[in-house]
Amino acid sequence: MNTRTALIGVVLVVAAVVLFIVLGGGDDSSNDPSTTTGAGKVPTIVVSKQGEPVGGIANLTYKKGDRIRFEVKVPFEEEIHLHGYDVAKEVPKGGGTVTYDLPAEIEGVFEVELEGRGEQILELKVEP
Amino acid sequence: MTFIPFAHALAARQDLPVPAWLFAWAASIVLIVSFFALSAAWREPKFEDEHARPLGERLSAALLGLPAQVLCGAVGIFLLGVAVYAGLEGTEAPDRNFALTFLFVTCWLGFPFFSAIFGDLFRPFNPWRAVGRAVGGGFQAIAGQRPAHLAYPRWLGRWPAAIGLIAVVWLEVVYGSGGVVLDPEAGAVAVLVYSAYTLAMMAVFGVGEWCEKGEVFSVYFGMFGRLGIFGSRDGRLRRRRPFSAATTWATIPGSAAVVVASIATTSFDGGQEGAFKDALESVFNWFTDAGMHPTAALRLSDTIFIALCFAGVGLIYLLGVRGMRTVPGAPPFAKLRVGFAHTLIPIALAYLLAHYFSYFFFQEQAQFTYLLSDPLGTGTTDLFGTASAGVDYRALSANAIWYVQVSALIVGHVIGLMLAHDRALVYWPDYRKATASQYWMLAVMVAFTCFGLYLLSVANG
Numbered sequence A: 001m002n003t004r005t006a007l008i009g010v011v012l013v014v015a016a017v018v019l020f021i022v023l024g025g026g027d028d029s030s031n032d033p034s035t036t037t038g039a040g041k042v043p044t045i046v047v048s049k050q051g052e053p054v055g056g057i058a059n060l061t062y063k064k065g066d067r068i069r070f071e072v073k074v075p076f077e078e079e080i081h082l083h084g085y086d087v088a089k090e091v092p093k094g095g096g097t098v099t100y101d102l103p104a105e106i107e108g109v110f111e112v113e114l115e116g117r118g119e120q121i122l123e124l125k126v127e128p
Numbered sequence B: 001m002t003f004i005p006f007a008h009a010l011a012a013r014q015d016l017p018v019p020a021w022l023f024a025w026a027a028s029i030v031l032i033v034s035f036f037a038l039s040a041a042w043r044e045p046k047f048e049d050e051h052a053r054p055l056g057e058r059l060s061a062a063l064l065g066l067p068a069q070v071l072c073g074a075v076g077i078f079l080l081g082v083a084v085y086a087g088l089e090g091t092e093a094p095d096r097n098f099a100l101t102f103l104f105v106t107c108w109l110g111f112p113f114f115s116a117i118f119g120d121l122f123r124p125f126n127p128w129r130a131v132g133r134a135v136g137g138g139f140q141a142i143a144g145q146r147p148a149h150l151a152y153p154r155w156l157g158r159w160p161a162a163i164g165l166i167a168v169v170w171l172e173v174v175y176g177s178g179g180v181v182l183d184p185e186a187g188a189v190a191v192l193v194y195s196a197y198t199l200a201m202m203a204v205f206g207v208g209e210w211c212e213k214g215e216v217f218s219v220y221f222g223m224f225g226r227l228g229i230f231g232s233r234d235g236r237l238r239r240r241r242p243f244s245a246a247t248t249w250a251t252i253p254g255s256a257a258v259v260v261a262s263i264a265t266t267s268f269d270g271g272q273e274g275a276f277k278d279a280l281e282s283v284f285n286w287f288t289d290a291g292m293h294p295t296a297a298l299r300l301s302d303t304i305f306i307a308l309c310f311a312g313v314g315l316i317y318l319l320g321v322r323g324m325r326t327v328p329g330a331p332p333f334a335k336l337r338v339g340f341a342h343t344l345i346p347i348a349l350a351y352l353l354a355h356y357f358s359y360f361f362f363q364e365q366a367q368f369t370y371l372l373s374d375p376l377g378t379g380t381t382d383l384f385g386t387a388s389a390g391v392d393y394r395a396l397s398a399n400a401i402w403y404v405q406v407s408a409l410i411v412g413h414v415i416g417l418m419l420a421h422d423r424a425l426v427y428w429p430d431y432r433k434a435t436a437s438q439y440w441m442l443a444v445m446v447a448f449t450c451f452g453l454y455l456l457s458v459a460n461g
Helices: A002-027 B006-010 B020-040 B057-064 B066-089 B098-118 B127-143 B159-175 B184-205 B207-213 B216-225 B244-251 B255-271 B277-289 B294-324 B333-339 B341-367 B398-427 B431-457
Strands: A034-036 A044-046 A058-063 A067-074 A078-082 A087-091 A096-103 A108-114 A119-127 B230-233 B236-239
Touching: A058 A067, A067 A078, A067 A087, A067 A119, A087 A096, B006 B098, B020 B398, B020 B431, B057 B066, B057 B236, B066 B098, B066 B127, B066 B184, B098 B159, B098 B184, B098 B216, B098 B341, B127 B184, B127 B207, B159 B184, B159 B216, B159 B255, B159 B294, B184 B207, B207 B216, B216 B255, B216 B341, B244 B255, B244 B333, B244 B341, B244 B398, B255 B294, B255 B333, B255 B341, B255 B431, B277 B294, B294 B333, B294 B431, B333 B341, B333 B398, B341 B398, B341 B431, B398 B431
Parallel strands: A034 A058, A044 A067, A058 A119
Antiparallel strands: A067 A096, A078 A087, A078 A108, A108 A119, B230 B236
16 A cells, blocks of 8 residues: 555655754854854944944854853933843943843843834844 | 844743754654664553543532532632733733733643643633523523523534634734734734624524634644643543543544644744744745735735645545554544544644643743732732732753753654554454554654744754
């Protein structure tokens, strides 16, 4: 009966797809401005006068136990909010730079927003 | 333009993608389990009979009697009223207002999760059913006769519920993304509009008929309730074999569309920030380049992808059914299509659990602390002394979430296979032919489960 053949075909296709995804899943940091951070230079997110992150929404990846370190440079008064960790910092009138430096304790994917404008400027990942 | 999936408006944390090694292991387990299921499966149907055992009369009377019905109905109406009031009068911030978390997390996810274990929990608390029955009872008391209703068209079946299910998800994940956030007021207005529509339909077709076929939430939550172990018949609470009540669920036309819609909408929501992200942005850019307003372009591209998911999931199922037709002695296509639809319910539940388990877990902390104490989110009330509490995102590790997600898909796959094999034994009493027919359903289940795993592996990636 050709149903058996069909099943074997399906199994082979699924196995091939799994293999393709697993083998192809290695370079997931190639497209966006994604960075796995270490002890080096502190990344800086620059926000334009239009209120958008220059170069698009940045991605920063940390391991649990690392320190989350980044700066946000904004040319106007705003509140910067790191969701999940619930850390908000005020940028004074006329603009300025705020610095985040805290332990990566919570695993997951988190947004950093210009709270007043509801604009996401950074996606932050904390992996186990 | 920033894409803002609805979940982001409520929850401050998203799941990490399932790592490649876990994806590979899980997919391998799915294949091995599937082959094992085919070789070791039973030869007589086990789930066609509910094997229901009535529980004690006192317990039944206490839980199913008129006082309990009135109480549960009143609780349902009260909570819906609180949600509407909070939506209309409370803060515009979606995460600080009781309304959206209650409607889209506590109810929309909670009833499927718990009904799948305990049976249909929504039915007694259904506020529209309670209002409809009260009005019907009042009419009967005054007029001395039951209200007359139109005959419900058989062909319409559960299609209104299937379309309504897609509409609810559309409101949640499409309307509430990209520039225009679904705010609590819009949610409350949607509830009022839906309430008017539902009560009108109940008046036309009758409360029981509409809840069985057309009322979105009754049909959707009731579908998962068929997996659960408790049910009632003739005023008596009964304990039944798990999953057995699902075998009679899909006999009403349009039922397959409901379960397909459930898998499709979860797939869309799970894939919009992962598997479908680039394709969605391409379509969105194409529409904006053509001069469309960004919000309209985003909604249209999302709508197209939801429709594609529905068509894709439906097509895979129908291909499996078509394949079974090639096995000698097969019933007609239409009978097979209806006869195996219930086997997708565990897959739909597994998708829900895999995609929303952590979201539900974390948001319920908000629901039962600050949203309960300060439902309007104005910061002026603290009913239970928990208004200043927060969500503890440390309570679940990424590893725990991954294992729950992957386990849900594998267990859903196994239950789906069990139900499909059981139904095949009804249609093909010859065990070998039944097994041959299940090569096809196995292919369908493997496709859905591996696709579910794939969505998790590239989610928020």
